[in-house]
Amino acid sequence: MWFAVNIYGNMYKMVSVDITGRHIISPTGDAPKGWKYCPDCVKNWPERSHHCPLCDVCVLKRDHHCFFAGYCVGYHNHRYYVAMVFYISVAAIYGNIFNFEFVRDVKGELGIWGILSFLLPHVGFLFGGDDFYVTGITMLTFIGFYCSSCFFGYLEFR
Known part of the structure; x- marks a missing residue:
């Protein structure tokens, strides 16, 4: 909040x-x-x-x-922009760390199959390694990491 x-x-x-x-x-x-x-x-x-x-x-x-x-x-709103970007960055890191811990608890130990299914969430579902619930959680986590990386990439190359 x-x-x-x-x-x-x-x-x-x-x-x-x-x-x-x-x-x-x-x-x-x-x-x-x-x-x-x-x-x-x-x-x-x-x-x-x-x-x-x-x-x-x-x-x-x-x-x-x-x-x-x-x-x-x-000139007049630059400080609000910097504060907004700072809080977005910290919130993205905070949310992704805790969400990743939850996914690791749901999926179990992340070996080669876990990392592959994390990077390509639909692969685990297609080959029967994950059920629908785990695939949905993995997809949301992947989208969170992807959106955060796009945001940080936007800041880097703007």
Whole structure:
């Protein structure tokens, strides 16, 4: 419950904070030194501001567009993004460790057959090594590990 409250709380704060910098009074006319002109917003913006084509706004110190939250990460909400990612990572590790222990208790000792049926859950069911219950638990565990690895891979290569 602690992880869910922190993940969703930080996600809410991330999307509720104004990232556009509408409160900044921008100079009119030619863009002064250190400022740049955004033709989409028709306004001068400070340095390191970038226009997001998905949100259709200029974001101060734009880092990236987060597809998990569906919102841009910028100057005003970066700390909420980092906290959200931290709690997602810890919750994924926590859940996968305890789920793996449960699967090991249900399946017994993991030899070659156990590892193969863990990596390919349907193989154990097709060859009669596992019943429907054990196959379902193994599939859910595999999906949990797979989703966690995709999340960590997304963070690594973004």
